Amino acid sequence: xxxxxxxxxxxxxxxxxxxxxxxxxxxxxxxxxxxxxxxxxxxxxxxxxxxxxxxxxxxxxxxxxxxxxxxxxxxxxxxxxxxxxxxxxxxxxxxxxxxxxxxxxxxxxxxxxxxxxxxx
Amino acid sequence: xxxxxxxxxxxxxxxxxxxxxxxxxxxxxxxxxxxxxxxxxxxxxxxxxxxxxxxxxxxxxxxxxxxxxxxxxxxxxxxxxxxxxxxxxxxxxxxxxxxxxxxxxxxxxxx
Numbered sequence: 001x002x003x004x005x006x007x008x009x010x011x012x013x014x015x016x017x018x019x020x021x022x023x024x025x026x027x028x029x030x031x032x033x034x035x036x037x038x039x040x041x042x043x044x045x046x047x048x049x050x051x052x053x054x055x056x057x058x059x060x061x062x063x064x065x066x067x068x069x070x071x072x073x074x075x076x077x078x079x080x081x082x083x084x085x086x087x088x089x090x091x092x093x094x095x096x097x098x099x100x101x102x103x104x105x106x107x108x109x110x111x112x113x114x115x116x117x118x119x120x
Numbered sequence: 121x122x123x124x125x126x127x128x129x130x131x132x133x134x135x136x137x138x139x140x141x142x143x144x145x146x147x148x149x150x151x152x153x154x155x156x157x158x159x160x161x162x163x164x165x166x167x168x169x170x171x172x173x174x175x176x177x178x179x180x181x182x183x184x185x186x187x188x189x190x191x192x193x194x195x196x197x198x199x200x201x202x203x204x205x206x207x208x209x210x211x212x213x214x215x216x217x218x219x220x221x222x223x224x225x226x227x228x229x230x231x
Contacts, residue, residue, distance in 0.1 A: 046209075046222055046223070046224045046225060047158075047166075047209055047211070047222035047223075047225070048222070049211075049219060049220035049221070049222070052219075062219055064218075064219060064220075065217065065218065098165060098166070103171070104154060104172075104213075105152075105154040105156065105211070105212075105213040105219075105220055106154070106156040106168055106171035106172070106211070107156070107158075107166070107168060108168045108171075108177055110165035110166055110167075111165065112165060113165055
């Protein structure tokens with residue numbers, strides 16, 4: 001049974017860095033068949049894919065154009081988890097953030113979601 | 121504005137069928153067989169209902185089916201049940217520049 005457990009603060013100040021972690025159970029972040037994603041949802045932007053990381057003999061990273069200059073997704077093999085860092089946040093980054101395990105461009109397992117509010 | 125176009129709402133009575141459309145372009149829906157559909161009950165995580173246009177994950181009832189014609193994908197829910205009332209989102213691979221895009225969601229109401 002694959003489960004994803006998210007953690008991280010629900011309030012971030014403008015211009016600071018949003019940091020979230022997704023702990024994996026029932027699978028390995030280094031799996032050769034899994035792809036680990038971050039997706040967010042807001043009333044103004046709907047569902048928005050942010051980026052992904054996966055391991056195929058080496059680590060690969062892909063990021064959405066809309067956040068590419070501000071985002072980092074990092075796997076942590078020692079803790080079997082992966083993280084999201086989004087720099088220089090604005091109120092537009094207020095959203096529910098989800099981590100998700102995918103195959104090829106579909107997402108069968110999701111974290112519980114974290115509402116992150118960007119406000120001073 | 122979402123990249124894929126879905127009707128904001130749909131409805132049907134128990135036992136009936138409803139079809140939700142998802143319109144994109146030849147650069148996304150029409151260009152790849154990577155269309156997926158998600159059921160979302162507010163406050164819960166989305167659930168994958170259909171992937172690769174018409175494949176159902178294990179555990180998803182066969183009342184849910186997917187199809188695609190040109191640049192438009194469709195989700196059909198047959199034999200509507202009360203628990204099908206939710207928001208439904210489509211998603212599609214959009215190539216190596218845009219990667220993954222979603223529709224704006226359709227609220228399905230069971231009358």
